[in-house]
Amino acid sequence: MKKIKKRDQEYIKQNNLKMILDIIKDKRPISRAEIVKIANMSPTSVSRIVGSLMDLGLVKETETYSNGVGRKAILLDLDLESVITIGVYINKHIINVGVVNFGGEILYKDKIDLNPKDIYPDILIKKACGLINDVIKNSKIDSSKVIGIGVSLPGIINSKNGEVIFSAPLNWKNIHIAQAIESELNIRTIVDNDVKLKALAESLYGVGKNSGKTALVNFGKGVGSALIINGEIFRGVTNIAGEIGHITIDPNGILCECGRRGCLQTFIVEDNLIEEANKVKKIVDIEEIFEEARMGEDWAVSILERAVTYMCVTINNIVCMYNPDTIVVSGSLVEAYPEILKEVEEKCKTFIWAPLRGTFKILYSELKSQSDIIGPSTLASNTFLSFDI
Amino acid sequence: MKKIKKRDQEYIKQNNLKMILDIIKDKRPISRAEIVKIANMSPTSVSRIVGSLMDLGLVKETETYSNGVGRKAILLDLDLESVITIGVYINKHIINVGVVNFGGEILYKDKIDLNPKDIYPDILIKKACGLINDVIKNSKIDSSKVIGIGVSLPGIINSKNGEVIFSAPLNWKNIHIAQAIESELNIRTIVDNDVKLKALAESLYGVGKNSGKTALVNFGKGVGSALIINGEIFRGVTNIAGEIGHITIDPNGILCECGRRGCLQTFIVEDNLIEEANKVKKIVDIEEIFEEARMGEDWAVSILERAVTYMCVTINNIVCMYNPDTIVVSGSLVEAYPEILKEVEEKCKTFIWAPLRGTFKILYSELKSQSDIIGPSTLASNTFLSFDI
The missing domain is CATH 3.30.420.40 (ATPase, nucleotide binding domain)
Structure with a gap:
């Protein structure tokens, strides 16, 4: 059964309030005239809806000086303390x-x-x-x-x-x-x-602010992704969409915490990198792998090179499935070791499937843990x- | 910039016409009363909109006998020859x-x-x-x-x-x-x-008719997928979303026709199965591999077993990313050899990531090449x- 959305007067009214509020949120402070342009609605409708939002206490007028001529222009802004x-x-x-x-x-x-x-x-x-x-x-x-x-x-x-x-x-x-x-x-x-909420934050307030289709990938204790389409979380039927950490890469690979073999995250997560490193040297922290790699230890370089490759695999696979305009890279692994990001970005230039190159930007989480x-x-x-x- | 949809009177009118038409398409023949329930709109609005659709010549009244009491009920149907x-x-x-x-x-x-x-x-x-x-x-x-x-x-x-x-x-x-x-x-x-259009056909007229989030996967000369959400094609920014054939599985794998290594489709497509078979025996057609497998030839069984495994990988990876309620399996490889389907379905029972088991149905293309x-x-x-x- 396809989902039918009720489109009666009440629905339309609520929807218009929400739409104009979203425009103000996105572009604040903004003039009524600019809202008219963006919403493609009549000035009368916009004024009426803005009036309702002001009655609700969500939006307020601010005075500002326009460029050049010095005439006062009234702009609209959120009442930040209202909600x-x-x-x-x-x-x-x-x-x-x-x-x-x-x-x-x-x-x-x-x-x-x-x-x-x-x-x-x-x-x-x-x-x-x-x-x-x-x-x-x-x-x-x-x-x-x-x-x-x-x-x-x-x-x-x-x-x-x-x-x-x-x-x-x-x-x-x-x-x-x-x-x-x-x-x-x-x-x-x-x-x-x-991960879905991190993506929502970056899409609305972070580096995804100018993107209509923002994917976020998180590399940390696990690997996950999420997609935000025009400010809405892409959920699937049971809110599981985006669990890229558990796509199968190698059906005969090493065991994942989920009990299955060769999930994508087994190639990237910190615990697995540390476990591999311990075959050569006793270490407890991923920072030690980076240190050894910086000192030119082949085994440490090899571990990180493979992790970089599979981070590129992750990005390629997300863009093949979601075709977003922006991919936000986040998570403890990349935040703690920015050098890994440069390598991922460099390798992605040739690693991504050709028809998708140039269709998206790779950006780095701006909000970080604030998100x-x-x-x-x-x-x-x-x-x-x-x-x- | 998030996408803003104009929601003025004209938009609403067009939208309502389209919504009621979609309900009639989906449930035809249907009474006005039932449309009222599904659309959650007033009887007056529904009658007005139905009137417009009849003026446009898209919808017509049909007479039918209701069950039991024998009272004539007027139902609405598409005028099939109108478009x-x-x-x-x-x-x-x-x-x-x-x-x-x-x-x-x-x-x-x-x-x-x-x-x-x-x-x-x-x-x-x-x-x-x-x-x-x-x-x-x-x-x-x-x-x-x-x-x-x-x-x-x-x-x-x-x-x-x-x-x-x-x-x-x-x-x-x-x-x-x-x-x-x-x-x-x-x-x-x-x-x-x-593949996107095949998915659209199955979602609207085939086995996906009762699904709100239909994914389709096609196994044939290539491997592709598509997602239909409430009758709309999920496209991404450049209409490439769903190209699962080119997600990377093995960065050191065999070369794909796209010039990159280890794309998912390299493990499944007919040409590659035939090429592998030729290492053992000269064959030209995939049918020969099936024949050899039916006769118990280990090499042929092994080739098909691996193909089945990667078909399950494909299905798992689609449901991880899209979390659909239905996955329609189609394409020449499965249509010609229904026995492969049974094996895929059986293996999927344990192969799919646990949180996703039971969240979707695997169905087989009903429309086949008609789609x-x-x-x-x-x-x-x-x-x-x-x-x-």
């Missing part, structure tokens, strides 16, 4: 919580480091709620402006019912985290996959912002 | 042309076999135009009802300007085929990639049908 959301990022080592305004700016943030015993769902959720409360209090924001909480974590997430279906790093299965936080704090909560908070807070804002007047 | 499009399928061996009605039914078709010398663009396009003219004449349809021609061929296509950017099987580069046919026949023409004509004709219908009253 506040909380972004929460969880992995096995840390809980990050931030208060984020309507412009995607982090106003205040704090974190808790986790011990292995803290990652049991009950304990972790309790700690997260405590931290959220502290952050709201310490940020000195008007807590009545908080419209929702977004939670980002690694794993397979049912974003609709707030359930973590499965998270390998946390060793969680079927945990209804959104519901648990909601009933503890009485604030509406939504949860989603960390872990901005992503979920943006999802909360997009989900819970109501246009009811 | 006629021509579907053209081209590969290096054949031109297929069919006349297709508004319900996606082929009314008449014919074909020309091609010699290697026929595939020069000028010659081939001339032959195609001749065949299109013959088919229109011989079908005895009212030629004034023909609103457009759709052309399907293998390769990288710019569907917007009607250009074949590159087609390896035809050895074409930068051929403006749509324009050439338009100026020859004076009928509006659109061209697109064959080669229905796909492009449907694209022509979707593109050229005008709702101007």
